[in-house]
Amino acid sequence: MNPTTDLLRGTVQIHSRGELEKKLARGTPLRVKLGVDPTAPDIHLGHAVPLRKLRQFQDLGHQVVLIIGSFTAQIGDPSGRNATRPPLTAEEVKENARSFQEQAFLVLDRDRTEVVHNGDWFEQMTYAQVLQLNSRVTMGQMLQREDFKKRIEEGREIRLHEVQYPILQGWDSVIVRADVEIGGTDQLFNLLVGRELQKAEGQEPQVVMTMPLLEGLDGNRKMSKSYDNYVGLTEEPPEMFAKLMSIPDALMPRYFELVLQQDVPAGFHPRDAKLALAHDTVAFYHSQAAAAAARDTWIQRNSGRDLSVGAPDFTIGQPHDLIAVISRAYAEIFSQQRTNSEIRRLIQGGSIQLDGEKINDPHATPAWADGQLLKLDKRRAVMIRLP
Amino acid sequence: MNPTTDLLRGTVQIHSRGELEKKLARGTPLRVKLGVDPTAPDIHLGHAVPLRKLRQFQDLGHQVVLIIGSFTAQIGDPSGRNATRPPLTAEEVKENARSFQEQAFLVLDRDRTEVVHNGDWFEQMTYAQVLQLNSRVTMGQMLQREDFKKRIEEGREIRLHEVQYPILQGWDSVIVRADVEIGGTDQLFNLLVGRELQKAEGQEPQVVMTMPLLEGLDGNRKMSKSYDNYVGLTEEPPEMFAKLMSIPDALMPRYFELVLQQDVPAGFHPRDAKLALAHDTVAFYHSQAAAAAARDTWIQRNSGRDLSVGAPDFTIGQPHDLIAVISRAYAEIFSQQRTNSEIRRLIQGGSIQLDGEKINDPHATPAWADGQLLKLDKRRAVMIRLP
Numbered sequence: 001m002n003p004t005t006d007l008l009r010g011t012v013q014i015h016s017r018g019e020l021e022k023k024l025a026r027g028t029p030l031r032v033k034l035g036v037d038p039t040a041p042d043i044h045l046g047h048a049v050p051l052r053k054l055r056q057f058q059d060l061g062h063q064v065v066l067i068i069g070s071f072t073a074q075i076g077d078p079s080g081r082n083a084t085r086p087p088l089t090a091e092e093v094k095e096n097a098r099s100f101q102e103q104a105f106l107v108l109d110r111d112r113t114e115v116v117h118n119g120d121w122f123e124q125m126t127y128a129q130v131l132q133l134n135s136r137v138t139m140g141q142m143l144q145r146e147d148f149k150k151r152i153e154e155g156r157e158i159r160l161h162e163v164q165y166p167i168l169q170g171w172d173s174v175i176v177r178a179d180v181e182i183g184g185t186d187q188l189f190n191l192l193v194g195r196e197l198q199k200a201e202g203q204e205p206q207v208v209m210t211m212p213l214l215e216g217l218d219g220n221r222k223m224s225k226s227y228d229n230y231v232g233l234t235e236e237p238p239e240m241f242a243k244l245m246s247i248p249d250a251l252m253p254r255y256f257e258l259v260l261q262q263d264v265p266a267g268f269h270p271r272d273a274k275l276a277l278a279h280d281t282v283a284f285y286h287s288q289a290a291a292a293a294a295r296d297t298w299i300q301r302n303s304g305r306d307l308s309v310g311a312p313d314f315t316i317g318q319p320h321d322l323i324a325v326i327s328r329a330y331a332e333i334f335s336q337q338r339t340n341s342e343i344r345r346l347i348q349g350g351s352i353q354l355d356g357e358k359i360n361d362p363h364a365t366p367a368w369a370d371g372q373l374l375k376l377d378k379r380r381a382v383m384i385r386l387p
Numbered sequence: 388m389n390p391t392t393d394l395l396r397g398t399v400q401i402h403s404r405g406e407l408e409k410k411l412a413r414g415t416p417l418r419v420k421l422g423v424d425p426t427a428p429d430i431h432l433g434h435a436v437p438l439r440k441l442r443q444f445q446d447l448g449h450q451v452v453l454i455i456g457s458f459t460a461q462i463g464d465p466s467g468r469n470a471t472r473p474p475l476t477a478e479e480v481k482e483n484a485r486s487f488q489e490q491a492f493l494v495l496d497r498d499r500t501e502v503v504h505n506g507d508w509f510e511q512m513t514y515a516q517v518l519q520l521n522s523r524v525t526m527g528q529m530l531q532r533e534d535f536k537k538r539i540e541e542g543r544e545i546r547l548h549e550v551q552y553p554i555l556q557g558w559d560s561v562i563v564r565a566d567v568e569i570g571g572t573d574q575l576f577n578l579l580v581g582r583e584l585q586k587a588e589g590q591e592p593q594v595v596m597t598m599p600l601l602e603g604l605d606g607n608r609k610m611s612k613s614y615d616n617y618v619g620l621t622e623e624p625p626e627m628f629a630k631l632m633s634i635p636d637a638l639m640p641r642y643f644e645l646v647l648q649q650d651v652p653a654g655f656h657p658r659d660a661k662l663a664l665a666h667d668t669v670a671f672y673h674s675q676a677a678a679a680a681a682r683d684t685w686i687q688r689n690s691g692r693d694l695s696v697g698a699p700d701f702t703i704g705q706p707h708d709l710i711a712v713i714s715r716a717y718a719e720i721f722s723q724q725r726t727n728s729e730i731r732r733l734i735q736g737g738s739i740q741l742d743g744e745k746i747n748d749p750h751a752t753p754a755w756a757d758g759q760l761l762k763l764d765k766r767r768a769v770m771i772r773l774p
Binding site: 128130137142161 | 458461462509510512513514515517518519521522523524525526527529535539544545546547548550551554
């Protein structure tokens with residue numbers, strides 16, 4: 001595969017492909033920047049999305065520059081309005097940064113990663129230099145930012161320090177002489193400010209690539225510690241496995257793409273695909289053995305509650321009246337012989353369910369379909385397969 | 388006169404009169420702030436307008452705080468687009484500031500003036516503090532500024548450092564704990580930012596008073612060194628006198644009000660009023676003797692060119708045909724006897740002018756009016772007065 005095409009996989013926007021090709025064509029390692037705010041000690045799978053992209057660059061021989069936003073983390077929101085962004089002490093920032101880095105190295109190649117703290121340049125910066133920096137950006141450019149535009153339209157306020165954050169992030173790119181910057185789609189504007197500041201400083205502007213924001217376990221909001229819908233990279237295998245098994249089926253293609261950089265396995269039942277997702281993710285962040293053990297643990301724990309998981313396939317064949325199907329399923333799958341009258345009692349007693357619907361009539365003729373879950377009793381179920 | 392009313396004389400806006408009255412009523416000296424940018428060494432009469440207002444406060448026992456904008460002067464316009472605002476060296480700023488202060492003391496009472504340089508606090512300010520400061524102001528407030536609004540409407544750009552200047556000026560008010568700030572009408576917005584920042588810091592907001600901008604000698608644009616339409620406070624008496632004599636008549640009420648804090652003298656001919664303006668201004672900035680000497684010099688230098696200046700009054704009486712009036716004017720004012728035929732030759736030779744219009748017909752019957760200038764010859768003219 002063309003290396004550029006490969007690098008573009010999973011990205012949402014790029015400015016610009018032509019520039020990336022030109023930079024790659026030089027054959028020298030590119031400096032690929034990611035800025036992270038060490039506001040919390042743990043990384044989750046959402047953070048890992050751009051990290052996996054960085055790793056892809058590293059595997060092609062490029063250099064990653066990880067910028068720890070120690071400066072902004074220590075400031076928090078100086079207006080004091082944003083309770084979710086409290087200022088951190090220097091000690092907390094240092095500890096979060098250390099922990100963040102260690103976790104980032106679960107994805108990144110340590111030998112091709114340079115870690116810098118932006119407090120190193122911003123803490124020294126004078127007001128005169130701030131003015132100089134601000135003179136490079138126009139109000140018009142700033143008001144282009146989507147969330148600023150929206151807030152102005154809605155009559156909500158923007159405090160002037162907020163306008164400084166894109167400038168701070170952009171100046172980081174100048175300082176580290178970034179060739180490429182990776183960020184979430186919500187970062188696009190800030191990444192583009194970096195291009196402008198680099199141009200103003202006579203540098204070649206960085207290529208900007210955005211990655212999608214991974215939805216959290218609820219399937220609605222982006223993965224975030226504050227929504228408690230996240231999977232931490234260092235969570236123990238059983239917890240990581242269980243959390244991944246809880247995502248809505250509809251999210252699976254996203255998770256395969258963004259967490260595993262794979263397509264959903266073709267022809268898999270959703271249950272099996274999810275087991276594969278959970279398994280492979282645990283294997284990536286822990287090990288194959290840990291993944292297998294986590295899978296077993298999960299199935300064991302959940303077999304009582306959700307018989308669909310790990311339910312064995314049962315091809316119904318002929319005849320397929322209800323009693324005959326149940327009888328053969330017991331015999332072939334669970335090696336249990338049941339008389340027809342025993343089966344009738346089970347049916348009349350409400351034990352039998354097809355895809356969660358009770359069947360109380362022994363003479364019912366279900367419209368059998370592939371993938372239906374036929375529950376036989378409290379501990380046994382089979383997955384219907386058509387012949 | 389009520390001291391508040393007196394202090395409001397000549398001001399354009401005040402926020403608010405009630406607050407000023409409350410502050411004055413406390414009976415303790417107020418801290419009255421004026422910020423000046425030491426971009427040039429000389430002060431002109433335009434700068435003196437707010438200085439005269441400060442002096443009025445001093446004469447009531449209040450304290451003036453003169454803020455030398457050493458910080459901003461050293462930065463200039465960091466975008467480099469504004470050639471009229473080049474950055475100054477620390478040495479130039481120091482020299483300009485020294486010279487500015489000396490000149491300000493031509494108006495101010497040195498004993499009740501505190502001079503501070505804002506570089507003292509802004510040069511030390513960190514980016515973290517800048518962000519803190521910026522968090523106190525909203526984008527919406529900033530976009531209220533008239534010139535910003537206009538530029539946005541006209542699609543012209545605003546660079547982000549420009550947004551910092553009102554904040555800088557406002558922070559000065561917090562640092563010096565200003566009770567009142569005086570500025571030109573073009574400063575209104577910046578002065579109001581000072582109120583906001585003071586409130587955010589738990590200070591009582593300053594009262595804001597704006598003074599009109601004095602028009603320059605051309606009568607069109609505001610007085611400014613860059614338009615070369617100014618009168619410097621330290622110009623030599625003859626130059627100062629001559630410049631003031633060159634203003635358009637229509638400007639006189641403004642100059643009396645803003646330069647001398649007087650009304651135009653009632654019943655004066657414009658020429659005499661202008662002589663009084665020039666005289667009293669020179670007397671204020673130099674001395675009575677210097678003013679008298681400057682007046683003499685000016686009349687002497689200009690008598691050949693402009694006989695209207697210092698032209699003696701001549702009440703025409705009866706008869707008032709042209710020849711009789713000229714004859715009596717020579718005799719009574721200049722003690723010169725002219726025969727009627729001599730006068731006819733003067734008329735026919737084009738020597739006689741009424742308000743600048745030649746009269747060539749000895750039998751002309753002018754419509755005499757008070758204040759007309761009757762020129763007799765190259766060196767003599769009289770001001771017509773009706774009996």
